[in-house]
Amino acid sequence: MKKSQTELKRLAAEKAVEFVPENEYIGIGTGSTVNLFIEALGKSSKQIKGAVATSRESAALMAQYGIPEIHPNEVSSLAVYVDGADEINPLLQMIKGGGGAHLGEKIVARLAQQFICIADETKYVKRLGKFPVAMEVIPMARSMVSRELVKLGGQPELRIGFKSLNGNEIVDVTGLDLSQPIAMEDKLNAILGMVENGIFARDPADLLILAKQDGVELITAHV
Numbered sequence: 548m549k550k551s552q553t554e555l556k557r558l559a560a561e562k563a564v565e566f567v568p569e570n571e572y573i574g575i576g577t578g579s580t581v582n583l584f585i586e587a588l589g590k591s592s593k594q595i596k597g598a599v600a601t602s603r604e605s606a607a608l609m610a611q612y613g614i615p616e617i618h619p620n621e622v623s624s625l626a627v628y629v630d631g632a633d634e635i636n637p638l639l640q641m642i643k644g645g646g647g648a649h650l651g652e653k654i655v656a657r658l659a660q661q662f663i664c665i666a667d668e669t670k671y672v673k674r675l676g677k678f679p680v681a682m683e684v685i686p687m688a689r690s691m692v693s694r695e696l697v698k699l700g701g702q703p704e705l706r707i708g709f710k711s712l713n714g715n716e717i718v719d720v721t722g723l724d725l726s727q728p729i730a731m732e733d734k735l736n737a738i739l740g741m742v743e744n745g746i747f748a749r750d751p752a753d754l755l756i757l758a759k760q761d762g763v764e765l766i767t768a769h770v
């Protein structure tokens with residue numbers, strides 16, 4: 548029988564627990580796939596020293612499962628960072644930020660020695676760009692940044708009623724040409740008033756745990 552997307556997410560999340568080393572600090576991302584990872588880690592016998600959470604939702608779920616939370620400023624390095632993605636390509640470059648937490652996710656991912664992305668097969672794409680790219684912007688610069696995004700070929704849309712953890716606004720952008728993801732990531736971040744965009748191309752994942760109808764595949768970056 549065909550597995551649902553949630554069942555596939557759960558398979559990827561459960562597999563990721565095997566890659567968590569004992570007695571280390573780790574980083575934990577945000578989203579429905581990550582929620583299943585927190586549940587699987589909490590129910591497993593694996594003992595970790597603690598985890599940095601990238602959102603209040605992840606922190607609350609970690610607390611529910613007795614996973615100790617630590618602040619990113621308390622550690623200089625994390626053994627692994629486990630997170631989902633909205634899209635991921637064969638180079639393991641990603642679009643993230645569906646949950647509006649991509650700034651914290653980039654920071655915590657940078658602290659980690661290994662970035663493990665967990666995803667169901669619908670997220671694996673040849674070319675990034677269908678999913679809107681989330682931009683965290685300084686509120687007073689939102690219109691100015693949006694005009695710059697239009698000049699780059701994008702169609703910006705404000706995420707109404709949403710504030711990031713840092714009190715900023717999120718603008719979701721479709722229509723950008725992501726054929727050169729690193730160049731676009733840099734170009735977007737050079738816009739005055741932009742805090743961080745949701746393209747993860749400079750620092751791609753190291754390992755993708757991809758749950759497919761015919762099983763779980765482990766993918767490392769290949770050109």
Ligand SMILES: O=C(CO)[C@H](O)[C@H](O)COP(=O)(O)O
Pocket residue numbers: 576577578579580581630631632633642643644645646647648649652
């Ligand atoms: O980048 C993210 C949050 O900012 C998530 O990893 C991404 O949106 C995927 O979410 P889900 O696991 O719910 O499909």
